[in-house]
Amino acid sequence: MIKIKNLHANVEGTEILKGIDLEVNPGEIHAIMGPNGSGKSTLANVLAGHESYEVTEGEIIFENKNIVEMAPDERAREGLFLAFQYPIEIPGVSNSVFLKTAINEIRKHKGEEEISAKDFLALIREKAEVLGMDSSLISRSVNQGFSGGEKKRNEILQLLTLNPKLAILDETDSGLDIDALKIVAHGVNKFKNDNNAVILVTHYQRLLDYIIPDFVHVLYKGKIVKSGDKNLALELEERGYDWIIKEQPQAV
Amino acid sequence: MSEEIREDIKLIEDHTSQEYKYGFVTDIEEDEFPKGLNEDIIRKISAKKNEPEWMTEWRLKAYRHWLTIKEPNWAKIHHEKIDYQNLRYYAAPKKKPELESLDQVDPELLATFEKLGIPLEEQKILSGVAVDAVFDSVSVATTFKSTLAEKGIIFCSISEAIREHSELVKKYMGSVVPQTDNYFAALNSAVFSDGSFVYIPKGVRCPMELSTYFRINAMDTGQFERTLIIAEDDSYVSYLEGCTAPMRDTNQLHAAIVELVAHENAEIKYSTVQNWFPGDKQGKGGIYNFVTKRGICKGNNSKISWTQVETGSSITWKYPSCILQGDNSVGEFYSVAVTNNYQQADTGTKMIHLGKNTKSTIISKGISAGRSNNSYRGLVKVGKNASNARNFSQCDSMLMGDQCGAHTFPYLEIDNSSATVEHEATTSKVGEDQIFYLNQRGISTEDAVNMIVNGFCKEVFNNLPMEFAVEAQKLLAISLEGSVG
Amino acid sequence: MNKENNIKDWYLENFNQFNKVVSDDIFKSLRKEASAKFENSDFPTKKDEEWKYTSISPILNHEFTPSPLFMGDKEVLPIIDKYLIKDLEVHLLVFVNGIFNKELSKIGEVENGIIIDNLYNLSKNNPEFISEHLSTKNDTNNSFNFLNNVFTYDGFVVYIPKNKVIEKPIHVLNIASNINKPLVQPRNIVIAEANTEANIITEYVGTEKSEYFTNILTDISVDENSHITFFKLQNESNAAYHIDKTEIIQKASSVFNHFSLSFGSRIARNDINTKLDGENIETHLYGLYLGNEEQHIDHHTFIDHAKPNCMSNELYKGILDDKAHGVFSGKILVNQIAQKTNAFQSNKSVLLSDEASIDAKPQLEIYADDVKCSHGATVGKLDEQAYFYIRSRGVSAESARSMLIRAFIDDVVSEIKIDQLKEKVSDTIFEHLHREKF
Structure with missing residues (x-):
């Protein structure tokens, strides 16, 4: 699905990612954990192609194509989805116009026909129901006036309707109460099948009680310093990150 | 909800022709006056139109006043001095005897209007819009006249109104915008050549949208049209105005006047999509659009609503205003002004609260790109006796590129302690984060920008009649194309 | 027009008188130049966009006498106790009718190099310093500014050399007397070099019902990384006229706070112009105006964002009662290079009586695209x-x-x-x- 090789990236001249290697295969869920400032969100944004981040070295092979030079909208059409940590408000642009445009762009890319208004509505209704959302939100402006929890749910609604190959969830659990967390997890589990993959970027183990990862990686100072299975997350929950940091030769 | 979806993404597509597409010239035989302005010319215009004596005198009075005043210079616009003696004050398509039906209209002219997308021929009008088309200086055809006449509605050219409904015109013309109001108003009052006239009798709801399309064709010609709309007690009318002009590399002057009178419980909705030629990318040519638009809510509970989408003209100078004289009267102003390349716009509104419990709303959205300057200038005045007046103003500016300017100049003059006046203004750029978010969902940057801009203007577009809203959004996309890389 | 010419002649005659009384000093040529400019300039009228809401003609109806002309007159020293700030240790400078009063003032010890003094004294003791720092940039535009320059004589001066801090606030108390209808014209200078700090409290008071005219020019220079807070308490007599122009220039990373607290005077006009001439500057302008009776209180502020990455914040509030009239005009200019500017302005007024009124004109003039600017104005009860x-x-x-x-x-x-x-x-x-x- 995606193969990240020796990825280095800068923000405003400072190197944040210092050689990431990661391979995610169809059907897998990977969790990326790490203390604040370790580069987790940077990794998510670099994969999605944010222009503030400059890739200085390495490759990102997504579905057999190196996407490092690809524009963010092209990546999205190829099937890469990022659920934002802070979903942006876009005043005046309704969710329906926004989502329908996105669906049709992706369909066009695949050589499919545009979705009809009727099918679109049916699709939204179906997916909104999974998340216990009121489908009236479709006529509201994108994320505007949404509570934190609503914004996150809206991200998952987009995930379900766009149905990408790879979903990257950037701290989707942050700021959610336990009920909202369960709903979001339910949505992600609904999405998941043998042909797609999920990368969960998270600070806390909590989300992993509901979305069971196949692999857990610890990111520290721009590098993956430890990988394991779901038990690693539990261990981190119990012992914190210090013990891993201490294992690092360069740690101060 | 389904309506939300209907308004749709179709709007964002189909803007491949980024150049001004109305810039063609119609090859038509024109009846023109020599250049220059003097009392003779004014008498000739008046005679040409078979006007009664009082009208000729009225024009001359305006002209004599005009000679005594100076061009205003307070607006944030710059242009070379206009040589008023080097302009032609009258041009009309030739062979224009009394038109009985559309069959008599020059086919070349009809073709022009077709190119402009104006459904001039009645049978083609499915949308139920009655159209008065003003070509250069004269009105060439008014559709649906007979249907409207059944309800007692008068919808005709102002020239015709001066002849046929002299008493009405005499009573109202200049009652809202006096001949002496300002420099351009005085000029218009002296030389106006045509325009539209609407009269809605008491208790009548105009069953269709009334519409005028203005087109400047002849070279070195100023266009000075004049519109007068009167809504008697308990009546309603919605009026649309559209305009285009050919591409020429000299500047052309357009100085129009619009007067609205709303009596008790009457409502007038006036919408404009202004798309005069804005000049080329280097700022050459384009229309100087110096317009005085004003409405008076004369009766209690009356309402006047201005909606404008301004994408054209090299210079726009216009402040559609409401005088809220009747108690409980309401004034509204919704505006989108887009400037690109070297365009300049200084536009806004005046809300003059005089009656009790009067209410006004101002929503202004300015978008600046290229090397343009876009200013909002608005006055909210609450008179001594206007108790419980309420105003809310929201003026937002969006900047695209670092060579343009966005300015906000509100004036609040409050003489009554029971007034509640709120003004808010913001300036921001098209957010990179917003574009990235849309990109991440597979939407290209160009489409993302259009989407964000349309979202930014939505409150205004919602106030336009459906077909106009679609047109306005397309215009926006065209005029901003290529502004964000 | 006649009235204006008459009053101009009045001041020019006074200038001749002044030249006879005041011995030669370093201001001589400056005054002379200013008198020519004054003669050729016009007092602003309501036709000037910047003065459209304030009529100054009542000021022109009076013949005020420049205070240095009656300096010699025996005068009872005013009692200043009630103006002092309780329980606050300050460096106190007292000016009576615009002229420094040594007996009433009390300037404490300061670090070497710091100057807290008056203009007249410095012009005698340290003329080089004054020549260097008394810029003529503040002589711009209108007759009132020229008039101040014509009679340049006294004012307060604060100079803080690099890396110094003035711990105690400076309190500059200006008292106007009720005899002679004085024209009081302070010429104030504040120079804060890099990495300095100070709090300056200026106060203008007058005895009740006395008629006089205060016409102030103040220059404030805030160099890199300095933190300066400047207060102005305007509590003039309700029959007095007050015109004040303050020019501020700020350099990189400096923080400047200005408070204009207006309670008194018949007509007050304040111009506060600040130029943000460096990056990472922070500017706060606060204002309060409380007007009663027939008071007219006008504030014009101008914030010039000349460089990127700066923040300005402006908050003005007014309460107007009786027949009082308030004016607020606030302009924010963001130059093309001033990217990443954050500029916020808010003006709120409450009208307490049916005859009170307010004219507000908040303005944004923006030429940079990556900015966050907003202004809001409300009027209500x-x-x-x-x-x-x-x-x-x-x-x-x-x-x-x-x-x-x-x-x-x-x-x-x-x-x-x-x-x-x-x-x-x-x-x-x-x-x-x-x-x-x-």
Whole structure:
């Protein structure tokens, strides 16, 4: 699905990612954990192609194509989805116009026909129901006036309707109460099948009680310093990150 | 909800022709006056139109006043001095005897209007819009006249109104915008050549949208049209105005006047999509659009609503205003002004609260790109006796590129302690984060920008009649194309 | 026009007189130049966009006498106790009719190099310093500014050399007397070099009902990384006229706070112009205007964002009663290179009487695209429901009103970080609100 090789990236001249290697295969869920400032969100944004981040070295092979030079909208059409940590408000642009445009762009890319208004509505209704959302939100402006929890749910609604190959969830659990967390997890589990993959970027183990990862990686100072299975997350929950940091030769 | 979806993404597509597409010239035989302005010319215009004596005198009075005043210079616009003696004050398509039906209209002219997308021929009008088309200086055809006449509605050219409904015109013309109001108003009052006239009798709801399309064709010609709309007690009318002009590399002057009178419980909705030629990318040519638009809510509970989408003209100078004289009267102003390349716009509104419990709303959205300057200038005045007046103003500016300017100049003059006046203004750029978010969902940057801009203007577009809203959004996309890389 | 010419002649005659009385000093040529400019300039009228809401013609109806002309007159020293700031140690400079009074002043010890002094004294003792720092840039535009220059004589001067801090606030007390109808014209200079700090409190007071005219010019220069807070308490007599122009220039990473707290005068016009001439600058302009009777209080502010990455914040609040008239014009200019500017402005006014009025003109002029700018202006009355609610709990009408007014202006008052001064301002507000009326 995606193969990240020796990825280095800068923000405003400072190197944040210092050689990431990661391979995610169809059907897998990977969790990326790490203390604040370790580069987790940077990794998510670099994969999605944010222009503030400059890739200085390495490759990102997504579905057999190196996407490092690809524009963010092209990546999205190829099937890469990022659920934002802070979903942006876009005043005046309704969710329906926004989502329908996105669906049709992706369909066009695949050589499919545009979705009809009727099918679109049916699709939204179906997916909104999974998340216990009121489908009236479709006529509201994108994320505007949404509570934190609503914004996150809206991200998952987009995930379900766009149905990408790879979903990257950037701290989707942050700021959610336990009920909202369960709903979001339910949505992600609904999405998941043998042909797609999920990368969960998270600070806390909590989300992993509901979305069971196949692999857990610890990111520290721009590098993956430890990988394991779901038990690693539990261990981190119990012992914190210090013990891993201490294992690092360069740690101060 | 389904309506939300209907308004749709179709709007964002189909803007491949980024150049001004109305810039063609119609090859038509024109009846023109020599250049220059003097009392003779004014008498000739008046005679040409078979006007009664009082009208000729009225024009001359305006002209004599005009000679005594100076061009205003307070607006944030710059242009070379206009040589008023080097302009032609009258041009009309030739062979224009009394038109009985559309069959008599020059086919070349009809073709022009077709190119402009104006459904001039009645049978083609499915949308139920009655159209008065003003070509250069004269009105060439008014559709649906007979249907409207059944309800007692008068919808005709102002020239015709001066002849046929002299008493009405005499009573109202200049009652809202006096001949002496300002420099351009005085000029218009002296030389106006045509325009539209609407009269809605008491208790009548105009069953269709009334519409005028203005087109400047002849070279070195100023266009000075004049519109007068009167809504008697308990009546309603919605009026649309559209305009285009050919591409020429000299500047052309357009100085129009619009007067609205709303009596008790009457409502007038006036919408404009202004798309005069804005000049080329280097700022050459384009229309100087110096317009005085004003409405008076004369009766209690009356309402006047201005909606404008301004994408054209090299210079726009216009402040559609409401005088809220009747108690409980309401004034509204919704505006989108887009400037690109070297365009300049200084536009806004005046809300003059005089009656009790009067209410006004101002929503202004300015978008600046290229090397343009876009200013909002608005006055909210609450008179001594206007108790419980309420105003809310929201003026937002969006900047695209670092060579343009966005300015906000509100004036609040409050003489009554029971007034509640709120003004808010913001300036921001098209957010990179917003574009990235849309990109991440597979939407290209160009489409993302259009989407964000349309979202930014939505409150205004919602106030336009459906077909106009679609047109306005397309215009926006065209005029901003290529502004964000 | 005649009136204007007459009054100009009056001042020019006074200038001849002045030249005879005042011995030669370093200001001589400056004054002369200014007198020529004054002669050729016009007083602003309501036709000038910047003066459209303020008519100054009442000021031109009076013949005021430049105060240096009657300096020799025997005068009873005013009692200043009631103007002092309780429990606050300050460097105190007292000016009577615009002229420094040594007996009443009390300037404490300061670190070597710091100057807290008056212009007249310095012109004698340190003319090089004055020549270097008395810029002519503040002689721009109108007749009032020229008039100040024509009679340049005294004012306060604060100079803080690099890396120095003036710990105690400086209190500059300007008292006008009620004899001779004086024209009081302070010429003030504040120079803060890099990495300095100071708090300056200027205060203008006059005895009740006395007629005089205060016409101020103040230059403030805030160099890199300096933190300067400048207060102006304007509590002139209700028959006095007050015109003040303050020019501020700020350099990179500096922080400047300005408070204009206006209570007095018949007509007051304040121009506060600040140029943000460096990156990472922070500027706060706060204002409060409380007008009664026939007072006319005008504030014009201009914030010039000349460089990127700066922040300006402006908050002006007004309460207008009786026939008082308020004017607020606030302009924010963001130059093309001033990217990443954050500029916020808010002006709120409450009209307490049917005859009070306000003209507000907040303006944004923006040429850079990556900015966040906003302004808001509101005009309204006190919240009637809140008023009723408070009264229904047994509070008198007057107290309820006062309570709501205090709540309304609290966000300005609470920005005063010197507690004793805040106390003094609160007392002034209280006095103002409870003046004999009704």
